[in-house]
Amino acid sequence: MHSVSDQLLHRLREARKRRALSWWERTYLPAVAQGLWLTSAHFWRNLFLHLAHRAGLFRSVPAAATIQYPDERRKTELRLRTRHRLTKREDGTPRCVACMMCETVCPARCIYIVAGEHPDPNVEKIPKSFDIDLGKCVYCGYCVEACPEDAIRMDTQRHDIAAYSRDGMWLDIKELLNPGTRAFSEPPEKFVQLSVEEFKRLPSTPEPPPPGTGLAPS
């Protein structure tokens, strides 16, 4: 009786043996014909579908796998970690209490927080500035895990970040509170410090779309 490993080895050896090609197969003509058949079938199918789409037919059957970025965007996965944002209280101030948990846990050390006193005695502290250097960020999500206040999330559905320099990847607290307000073509403002009153006066952008949808093209 062979052991299981013997049987497995035997099967592996059998699988590695190449079958001798017949005379007809060695001309490679059937293989060439098969390949041409496959590619031309794709060609005619896609040509027919493109023409049918022009006429408004078979719209539900895609003729190409292409996603026409930036006119169309890919649907994201539910669990995808995208660019960070800071959640806000109802009065527009950040929910963050500047406990430094995220800055401490961050393996890339890309979070920079300057803590300040909050005028409300019920709130312990508030970040005067909160900066993330996306050029360093590794998108591990530890900051989200570490936050005791649900103040930082990675659900903006934005993952197409491009800038002309490393500095251009800098996110200050205004952009983190209201994703989509900063123009990435311009040089960043670093360590912007805002008071509680200035936080309340910031124009607010809409909530990001729910996870798994992907950002609609702007």
Next chain:
Amino acid sequence: MWFDLGIKLAVSALILGGVLSFAGMQTWLERKQSALMQDRIGANRAYFTLPWAWAAPINWLLRKLGGLGILNVLADVMKMFTKEDIIPAQGDRFLHTLAPFLSICFALLAFSAIPIGPDVELFGRTIPLQVADINAGLLAVLALGSLGVYGVILAGMVSGSNLATLGGLRAASQVIAYEIALGVSLVGAIACFGSLDLPTIVARQGQLLWGWLPRWGVFLQPLGCLIFMTAALAHTKRIPFDLPEGEPEIIGYFAEYSGMKFGLFFLTDFVEIVLVAALTTTLFFGGWQVPYLTPAGFQCPWGGSVPVSHLAYVGLGLLSFTVKVVAFIWFFMLIRWTLPRFRYDQLMTLGWKVLFPLSLANIAVTGVLVVLIT
């Protein structure tokens, strides 16, 4: 005499313009066909608009053409013409410039002997739709096609670059390996049609076999047709026979070329595809003949006929030739985007040990059969 000259010039202009526009549109065909074969969309972004208000309908058309990717051809040409023309310091200035012109000239000259349609009866004259009625036209086409490789070898030798030289040498060895099979594979067809004159070959393909099958070369010489198409594909130097270019390892004989001189090599490839498609059509697929169409009209083998006027006959012939050529261009493009490249030794094995003996055997069998039948 001046009238004849004018007619010849008009026919040459028609053929030259047709060939060049086919070659130019192949960049578009290549982009779009490969995209469709690979479930992609392909080039669809390049377009420009005119700034004036009255140009609105033109702008609408330009947008549509841009969406189809046709304006990319224009963008290609503009890029080629405006790029810097670099001649390497170690290279030979004169020969470096001469090489691409040699290459394109011989490729275009080979079209002179190919008949693109039936003789036209106009103003009491017979006008052949062919530039030069050479009585050994087939040999002329083959000779001119083979001369084209001098441009390629020259480009490799005078560039002063080892990689370009390698590409040129590969081109030389590949062409020797395949031109022989190419020529020998045609001997069977010549024996069947009994002529080297291309119009005669086309005319004889207008007859019928057993009263119903068009007497096309592909039915008389199936093996010869296969060998010819393989060797002709090798002649165009494109995948799966693109050893002279060999982009992954040596960039090829045009490694030291830029701008429109490189563009001419690029164009040569496309012109040669048109040439090979036209030759395959002429020799094996009836040329401009439409099945069952005679100068009097359609003659169905099972009886019944439809009369056709002379001009319609000419028009149908031209259309038939064009359709066949386009179909072959499509087919060669399909092969180019389907098959992987041969290894160098596989290429030589195929040329010397498979195609050459096969074409010799084809001659022997054809010769015996022709003698037995006639």
